[in-house]
Amino acid sequence: MSLYDFTPTDAKRQPFPLKNLAGKVVLVVNVASACGFTPQYTGLQALYDKYQARGLEIVGFPCNQFGKQEQGTEEEILTFCSTKYSVTFPIMKKIEVNGANTDPLYAFLKAAKGGGDIKWNFEKFLVGKDGKVVDRYNSRKTPAELDSIIASLL
Structure with missing residues (x-):
């Protein structure tokens, strides 16, 4: 199993087949708009701007499980990301990353790297060109x- 076996839904409610990212380095991040770590959007976008042409993709997954710091609708989240942080990398629909309703992609990611729950917003998984964590x-x-680290994988 690899990252490419999953097709999450993006924030515009369209399928986002991760198999389309085959051969790229992918950074998967659970994001939130009202968190102390939210300014990391600036750094994520900087990485995306620097390395996208060389094969980096960043995929953000909004999650409201930590301090209820992502309460907006998908449309509100997209507007926030683009206007406040000029985010151009893909943002998915809001998901759960822990518990009974854990998104299958996050179950895979966590299992691939030691299991254990996601501790907070902006935890990151780096995936190689082969789709493995x-x-x-x-x-x-x-x-x-x-x-x-990303540069070395590209």
């Missing part, structure tokens, strides 16, 4: 700290 990073790991 390379590593998992907690919320405190900034996008800038991932720059050299």
